[in-house]
Amino acid sequence: MKVIPFKIPKPSKELIRYQVDRQPYFYDKLHQHPEIQLSCILEGEGKLIVGDYIGRFGPGDIFLLGQNVPHVFRSDDVYYQPEEARQCHSIILFFDLRAFGEAFWASEEMQEVKEFFEQQNGCYRVSLEAQEHFVEQVRQLQHKSKLEKVVSALQLVDMLMHQATLQRLNLADQMHNLSEREGKRMEQVLEFLVEESHRQLTLEEVASVANMSREAFCRFFKERTRKTLVTFLNELRLSNACQALLHSDQTIASIAFTCGFANLSHFNRVFIKTIGITPREFRRQASVTKV
Known part of the structure; x- marks a missing residue:
């Protein structure tokens, strides 16, 4: 289809x-x-x-x-x-x-x-x-x-x-009414990112999925999402991390690595910047809410 x-x-x-x-x-x-x-x-x-x-x-x-x-x-x-x-x-x-x-x-x-x-x-x-x-x-x-x-x-x-x-929810209109070719390319990239966000990815690797050069892919991706690849990946990984914090007993360090963050300190910085609290506090507040 x-x-x-x-x-x-x-x-x-x-x-x-x-x-x-x-x-x-x-x-x-x-x-x-x-x-x-x-x-x-x-x-x-x-x-x-x-x-x-x-x-x-x-x-x-x-x-x-x-x-x-x-x-x-x-x-x-x-x-x-x-x-x-x-x-x-x-x-x-x-x-x-x-x-x-x-x-x-x-x-x-x-x-x-x-x-x-x-x-x-x-x-x-x-x-x-x-x-x-x-x-x-x-x-x-x-x-x-x-x-x-x-x-x-x-x-x-x-x-x-x-x-x-x-x-x-979405702020940008660049993804509105894509051509079939653009849509197929974005679908391939998004599917790849969702499937592979748990590991370290290079810009060259992701660009190759779209069959584009690094420079062309960066323009293509940002024009349609208004985000850099790094920002988009971090948000994708944070979404996975939040679910793990809510529904698993893994340690915070284990969750960080499982979701694709290179180290715990980077995970904590990105989490605080985006969510506004530490991962530990996020898990604690969630457990209090459940009670």
């Missing part, structure tokens, strides 16, 4: 596509599509990568992605191990603005909705006071008739517009 563009399997004139993903791990290739995407994570944890953003996703999270925004929900490594028998589960709504037609969007009643959708040009974390109720409303769409589904979906959009807080 081509990485970019990604074709949503649906009838060409379907306005709203309701999709349930229930599998060992989520689709793990960088992809984009013209439909606006609303994702409700029910089970599974991992990394969400969108442009210059690397962050965690987990049960209860809701994300809204604009048109043609390249993204990947990369499940944690444990979900790729058959013996673990874990499962990822999400409900996704795809809004095809093209299928509604120009006359629909030209109507006075739809101007507010049109403006709302046009503003969604990135990836957003959705927060609502009645988060569980919202997810249940999304679930119920699968039982509704075609007309009821459209009406109910627009009611969900109204909740997003007037009751939800949308936190913009």
Whole structure:
């Protein structure tokens, strides 16, 4: 399957596509599509990568992605191990603005909705006071008739517009609407970094994955992520380290080396600079929260 563009399997004139993903791990290739995407994570944890953003996703999270925004929900490594028998589960709504037609969007009643959708040009974390109720409303769409589904979906959009807080996650627009060639190259690089971030990597090695020179790759990568390779790698490694601090009994030194940091002092410096506290304090606060 081509990485970019990604074709949503649906009838060409379907306005709203309701999709349930229930599998060992989520689709793990960088992809984009013209439909606006609303994702409700029910089970599974991992990394969400969108442009210059690397962050965690987990049960209860809701994300809204604009048109043609390249993204990947990369499940944690444990979900790729058959013996673990874990499962990822999400409900996704795809809004095809093209299928509604120009006359629909030209109507006075739809101007507010049109403006709302046009503003969604990135990836957003959705927060609502009645988060569980919202997810249940999304679930119920699968039982509704075609007309009821459209009406109910627009009611969900109204909740997003007037009751939800949308936190913009990615700051850069360079990853927006990549060409197929650029998307394939970025997908290869991101997959390599995710898989190999546990060890020391050279710029030459990563550039070779993109089949580019050092200089060309540095420009290419920074233009599309607004980060240097070192910064991006450090954030990727910190994400893995935070999960290890929360869910394992490894020593902090062991976690640092396992996640790809050359030494403990460097790990501590990067952790404090990015997270704001020491790894030890991070683990202590997490344990207090659990209690």
